[in-house]
Amino acid sequence: MAMQGNPTDTALVRDTGLTGAEVAERVARGEVNEVGERTSRSVGEIIRANVFTRFNAILGALFVLVMTTGSWADGLFGVILVANSAIGIAQEYLAKRKLDRLALLNAPTTRVIRDGETLEVPTREVVLDDLIELRTGDEVPADGVLLRSEGLELNESNLTGESDPVHHPEGDEIRSGTSVVAGTGRYHARAVGADAYVNRIAAEARKFTRTHSEIQASINTLLRYITWVIAAALPLQIWSQWRAVGDQGWQSVVIRSAAGIVGLVPEGLVLLTSVAFLLAAVRLTRDEVLVQQLPAVEGLARVDVVCLDKTGTLTVGEIAFDDAEPVNGSTAHEVRAALGALADDPDPNGTLAAIGAALPSPGWHRTSTVPFNSQRKWSAACFEGHGWWVMGAPEILLPPDDPLHAQVSDLAGRGRRVVLLARSADPVDSSALPDDLTPAALVSLAEQIRPDAQETLTYLADQGVAIKVISGDNPQTVAAVAREVGLDPGEPVDARTLPEDGDELREVLAAGTVFGRVSPEQKRSFVRALQADGHVVAMTGDGVNDALALKDADIGLAMGNGAQATKAVAELVLLDGRFSHMPKVLAEGRRVIGNVERVANLFVAKNAMSLVAIVATALVALPFPFLPRHLTLVSTVTIGIPAFVLALGPNIRRYQPGFLGRILRFAVPAGAIAGLAVIVSYLVTGERYGVAPGQFEARCSVATGSSDLSCIRPGTGATMTLLVVFFAILFVLALPLRLWKVVLIGSMAALAVLAFVLPIGRDFFSFSAPAGLVWPSLGIGALGALCIVALRRWTMRAT
Incomplete structure (x- = not known):
């Protein structure tokens, strides 16, 4: 990856970040995170288009x-x-002003340190060598090398399609287009704007893109x-x-x-x-739909197949606490208290945040913590008078022959995500699990189904629009969610078993509704196969790995909380991420x-x-x-x-x-x-x-x-x-x-x-x-x- 900055610059070794003068100097040189995206024509182009016609x-x-x-x-x-x-x-x-204003209001922001103060600035105003601070939930706005990492884990599915978080210690190179799921970090922006990795992908995806309008x-x-x-x-x-x-x-x-x-x-x-x-387009802005290419309004009315991901479309993209089933003689009160104490973490990951939203903290005094690590797949904490509690993946915490695996499989088959809560009297450190680890409860979490998903899908079906649910998750899990929103998943298909031959793939797509374990490359193949079968295809997505599939689709719909690269190539952006706007757009x-x-x-x-x-x-x-x-x-x-x-x-x-x-x-x-x-x-x-x-x-x-x-x-x-x-x-x-x-x-x-x-x-x-x-x-x-x-x-x- 090309880097723009010089690591020996004095600006890169200061904890106070750039000065105002250094920022202005970089802005003057054009070393900013602006990539020239716009949602409408310039005033000059508008005048020429309306006056100088044959x-x-x-x-x-x-x-x-x-x-x-x-x-x-x-x-x-x-x-x-x-x-x-x-x-x-x-x-x-007038339409240009409204669309541009809407795009500006929904522009992302980034936390930077300048003149020793932490500021929140629009991401497009980040400059080369800016000292950027990352916290849980932040988007990584530019490429660089970590100066500091405290349990920093990034969701890189936008780039790789892999959903598991990746731990990044100090000295690791991180890329734009990813997001922080745990920990904190600091780094200097070493590649911004068009030179940033995510924008290079977006530029490739945008090549030769034209929205067809009948x-x-x-x-x-x-x-x-x-x-x-x-x-x-x-x-x-x-x-x-x-x-x-x-x-x-x-x-x-x-x-x-x-x-x-x-x-x-x-x-x-x-x-x-x-x-x-x-x-x-202006009407749709009232419903939080940003139209980036005007013909897309017409194009969506011609769509007869919608390919959508489970996460972010049928579900809200966040998990919610479902239930905790005590095992081995544990009581429900004790289990819920332990879960509430674990969730009372200053920097919770997604699982702990979901539990904390449902269960109050019992006020236990925390004496020690082992933070969650995606490689270990577990976290732990010690509480005064209550000992050590460990929570993590059942396949890691349970012995292979434990009968609890059957219950875990049953819950997973019903679309639930399962973690195990266990206790230990021995101290726990990050190097290994204690020998006396005792299971206390199976904790199930469910993806939150969008309350309007079923109504939207029913409407599309009534209009003769076929639905294809494509996801990287387990096919059975995807099928369970599909059933909850009223879809008949039939026999869910594991995309790893699909043929590469185009004719055979078209036959499978025509017969199936739910597809799991779909790779980013396969998403693009799905779109092309459906188009080859004579369909007008809309594709929804939120990750950079969806960008090329969105580009190839007749209409690309990006979620407002998705990656910038994805939103850049999409014709329509659902700013609030609500798929229920589809009937209005149609x-x-x-x-x-x-x-x-x-x-x-x-x-x-x-x-x-x-x-x-x-x-x-x-x-x-x-x-x-x-x-x-x-x-x-x-x-x-x-x-x-x-x-x-x-x-x-x-x-x-x-x-x-x-x-x-x-x-x-x-x-x-x-x-x-x-x-x-x-x-x-x-x-x-x-x-x-x-x-x-x-x-x-x-x-x-x-x-x-x-x-x-x-x-x-x-x-x-x-x-x-x-x-x-x-x-x-x-x-x-x-x-x-x-x-x-x-x-x-x-x-x-x-x-x-x-x-x-x-x-x-x-x-x-x-x-x-x-x-x-x-x-x-x-x-x-x-x-x-x-x-x-x-x-x-x-x-x-x-x-």
């Missing part, structure tokens, strides 16, 4: 051209363009299609409008051409998709998928309508039916505002694959129906209220601001027809109806009507609608609406 460039260019014609009303889409970008920037910035992939595919459509339609539209209205001057050609192209641009689709993801994912699908249907239908209208007007040599201001009205009341509300509303529809296919099956035909209805309406109303083709150029120049009613009435009729058809599209996409949806659609319809009946609306949009025009236009629109309803029923049956 469609903003297209709309911006069209806006400039329309403005050169002097027709300011037809440049209204430019205002919407600016508003879209501003809303996107504001929403993402929504984003589908939207990107749509945008690619639409870009090619615009590239092909632009010259066609300019040519056809030059033929139809070219004699009016270049201004009319620009305005009519711009109207068609603006209709092809899904100006709000990317914005609303991003906003839906961001607000879902619901958010479903809401995002269902609502973005609705929104995408609206935008793609508009694009298809515009394309059909462009092609049709080119074939029959007609002016494009709309001015840009007309499409701005239609887009605002039937797409823009409704899409924004629908994208943020509740949606509990279960996930179904085929996001892009469903959109294309409905939106393209729906847009084609709308486009054909518009052309029919334009021809019908133009026949009665329009201008003869030979006179159009002379009488209807947009550049001259003509107010001839016969010039604007066909466009009015076409706009009416389009509104009716698109309100039908909005209606079928909003099903099932709720009161808030009825209010939304009704208020948008009222706005549309006001644009036709209010003088200011008629003047701004250039509308003229005599009764003889209204009824044919609405009738054609109604026929189109009936076709939309029939199309929706057909597509719903097809899926």
Whole structure:
């Protein structure tokens, strides 16, 4: 392991630690424990992502051209363009602040000695050569060599997968990513930040990691299609409008051409998709879920297999005192008093802490102590007037032929951890056990089942999500816990017997539910085998040894009390470690998928309508039916505002694959129906209220601001027809109806009507609608609406 510091530095031999000046010097050199992790984009990246897009460039260019014609009303889409970008920037910035603040509040801290004082600082502010003090429960924040050790034992399962604590005397090298389970120690930080061992593992795990999002992939595919459509339609539209209205001057050609192209641009689709993801992430922060990659919200809704560890997921990760069964004539009162006295330790390990939480101290006076050691697997203490008491692993303290082994095995098979309490009249030292050791009680401890684990697992099962419990513990112990939370473990599988062949492993995983003695390498193999079988896999974990499996999983969920390396590669972090947040995350994912699908249907239908209208007007040599201001009205009341509300509303529809296919099956035909209805309406109303083709150029120049009613009435009729058809599209996409949806659609319809009946609306949009025009236009629109309803029923049956 590479070390950054020089052991001869005077800073490394002082008990007072670094001075303030030395800390500042190291900060200036960048020798800090910061690894550059962040949960969101920078402000500059947010602005660039929302402003500099291909469609903003297209709309911006069209806006400039329309403005050169002097027709300011037809440049209204430019205002919407600016508003879209501003809303996107504001929403993402506000979400960024909340997510960054949450990440900061949950940042770990470390105890350091500086200028002779013990301080608690954020772990990211630890600098090279800092004198670090370790106590029970602390995370080791940086690599180094121990200067002092008083019974220091580290849980290194995050690095090695081994659950047994490891004793470290003075002079031992210790690594970041481990945690203190017993004793105390001091050491100098010799490798920090990206050079620390745990961060090098995390960096390796983060390589090439991308969270797959079906929504984003589908939207990107749509945008690619639409870009090619615009590239092909632009010259066609300019040519056809030059033929139809070219004699009016270049201004009319620009305005009519711009109207068609603006209709092809899904100006709000990317914005609303991003906003839906961001607000879902912000909602989840209220439930202590930190979303580190926004697409993970959607991804979890697609998950059909969850791989979870027993510890920290089904259980709280801590043991609790269960029972003490006296043996060899000991009394229950005496046994409980001895256990309470042993637990009254200034530096208890996990077992003693669990006993101490349940049994009070009897007030015995401790005269001598032999601290617990993971190599000995026992501890002892002498109490005045009560002699020596020893507690440890039964297989160490009991002779091989002792009948108590059968009781120990029975308790272990029921998921209990068992230690033996024994007494001795002879003195005890750390070198060997006394000869007169007499068993006094079998002490059983149980892992605390999360009270909400069963409810969460039942919910997932009801949603069609399979559960795979994978653990490094004994398979029978894991199975016992699984039964307590309502899972049927079947025949638990010892992972040491599993085949290495991928096909055989997939068969075993498909049949089994509970797997014990699973190595870190096997966890990664499990994820890959399940994915190869066509599953979308979520993986939970809390140790560094889980990092690569979390990276390979479709969605990685880290526990908030887990290793930093694990949290760094996870898409979601359950900050309070409660697996019960899963249903809420799943619901958010479903809401995002269902609502973005609705929104995408609206935008793609508009694009298809515009394309059909462009092609049709080119074939029959007609002016494009709309001015840009007309499409701005239609887009605002039937797409823009409704899409924004629908994208943020509740949606509990279960996930179904085929996001892009469903959109294309409905939106393209729906847009084609709308486009054909518009052309029919334009021809019908133009026949009665329009201008003869030979006179159009002379009488209807947009550049001259003509107010001839016969010039604007066909466009009015076409706009009416389009509104009716698109309100039908909005209606079928909003099903099932709720009161808030009825209010939304009704208020948008009222706005549309006001644009036709209010003088200011008629003047701004250039509308003229005599009764003889209204009824044919609405009738054609109604026929189109009936076709939309029939199309929706057909597509719903097809899926």
